[in-house]
Amino acid sequence: MKILIIEDEPQLAQSISEYLSGEQYLCETAINFPQAMEKTELYDYDCILLDLMLPGGDGLKILDALRDNKKQDGVVIISAKGSLDDKIKGLKIGADDYLTKPFHLPELAARIFSVIRRKSFDNTNVIIHHELEINILAKKLVVNRLLVSLTKKEFDLLLYFISNKNRVISKNALAEHILGDIADMLENYDIVYAHIKNLKKKLADAGCGNYLKTVYGSGYKWDV
Amino acid sequence: MIRLLDKSFKVFMWYAGIVLACSIPAYYAIVDYIWQTELKEHNTIVSEEIKNNLQSQNFSDSVLNKSVALWNQLQPSSHLREVTELKSDSTYNIYRKNNFSKKEERFQGLTTYFQLKGKKFALSVETNMEESHETILGLALVSLIFFVLLLIGLIILNRRLSDKIWQPFNSSIKTIQEFDLNRHDLPVFEETDIVEFETLNTRLEHLIKANINSFEQQKQFVENASHELQTPLAVIQSKLDLFLQEAALSKRQSEIIDQAQNALGKANRINRNMLLLAKIENNHFEDREWIDLKELLQENLEMMNSFIEAKRLSVALSCSGITKIKTNSTLLEILLSNLLTNAIRYSEENSKIDIQISGHYLMISNPGTQALKQEHLFQRFGRVNNETPATGLGLAIIHQVCLQFKWDITYAFEACQHKFSVNFS
Known part of the structure; x- marks a missing residue:
């Protein structure tokens, strides 16, 4: 799947590209407005990561152009502008998601995964992954044809891991994903541990392979 | 705390009180002096007339004696007596009980000597005079009344003045009191034709404007600074996330990354909150x-x-x-x-x-x-x-x-x- 990273900070663009490349994504980079316009006009992408403040023009104009050309590329805005106004404006014009800088790369991967999922019409809303069948709309997990009951948080975590296959995810990134804005009240990672422990146990009980692994000292990894 | 005008008022009242108090002995001295001089004159005139009248009569010795006795008996304010030698005139001022009222009365007296038919006589003429304590009392009373009048007048004037003269000043104070740096309205001072207040208002306006400006700049600075920090923070964050993917990380290395992640997380949150604070201050949240x-x-x-x-x-x-x-x-x-x-x-x-x-x-x-x-x-x-x-x-x-x-x-x-x-x- 093709991803276009429109970001004027080369170091950030490079990190994103490096993190996403490999498994399932092919990344291209545009570092300014004209480059971005050219690429979006010429090619189709499964997902475009769009920084709003670009040298040479307003990132929102790229979004406008995409929608005017009836292009179906998924768009995730990545911006330092965190204000609600920008968020609403971006989503109104047709962005699929909005992520405020700074963000964790696994979080970005999860958003991209979800946007691409929603955009693909040929696909049903079911992800098949080895013995796991994940129904995104119904938020249901079936393992070996047996329904596994997960809480909302556990289901969310599972999707997060699936969209970051073979990547080490730090406890910090997980905590921020689970807790969102209120992550700063975290005294320790007990809550994160608890959720992951439960998910692991439910998967194991259902006879699922041991994909979710603890990486000693740093975090977790969905290893396949 | 004391009001400015009350302070000067107090001083003025002390001064007025002292001046009025000092005026009492001064008035007394003058009044008494005039009294005494007038009465001395009066006594001299009376005694001269009596002398003349007596000398112009042609009394025989026995009639004279009788007349003198009769005179002394009937005339309350003068007294004639025979003396052995003539002396120069003398005046005196005494207090004594009156025959009728039992009160002590004050008298101004003149004793003059003259010869009549070879005999030497002393004539004393006395006139009742106002007692000094009564004079002082009267003067003190009048002074007091004037002092009270002065006091009442000044209080009223003071109040009117303070309302009127200080009105622009009070209005300026009120304007400053109502001023709030967090609201963005520049205070408007009332116009005044008093030079001092006008200067004060202009200077205040300058000060407040400068204050608002620096406050705005500060708010803008915080917003810009937190904004600018977002991208480098994002770079660090992404690099740490990427670092974690390295295959051959030792446990120690993973721990270091984890610790760095924690601190970075806190830095991110502080920055986000600072940006939020700046945005609230800069009125970015207008919707209701x-x-x-x-x-x-x-x-x-x-x-x-x-x-x-x-x-x-x-x-x-x-x-x-x-x-x-x-x-x-x-x-x-x-x-x-x-x-x-x-x-x-x-x-x-x-x-x-x-x-x-x-x-x-x-x-x-x-x-x-x-x-x-x-x-x-x-x-x-x-x-x-x-x-x-x-x-x-x-x-x-x-x-x-x-x-x-x-x-x-x-x-x-x-x-x-x-x-x-x-x-x-």
């Missing part, structure tokens, strides 16, 4: 809508449920009255979530958080052991503690939101409970 306080609070509680459960806290929510508020939903949510976060964070396990909503009044209380220090409570980084992931900006944000909407936030520590209450009306 009707929000149900109770619903929003319940939604927030829902979001924090995992924390509440993890600490095995119980939450009691009581609600009464109409709880709808017209305000900015984002800011209200931030306020509520910060208040709840604090209550949850600083509660011991298994304790109870009490939330009361009555109309537009909200109180959140949680148990604690010691009152928080009021002075730095709502200040930025006022209670920063490196042990917790708290940014030290939570209460500052709460305070800023309240300031923005002129809501009243109070903290109290009663019966081992931290109580934060917000009055939304």
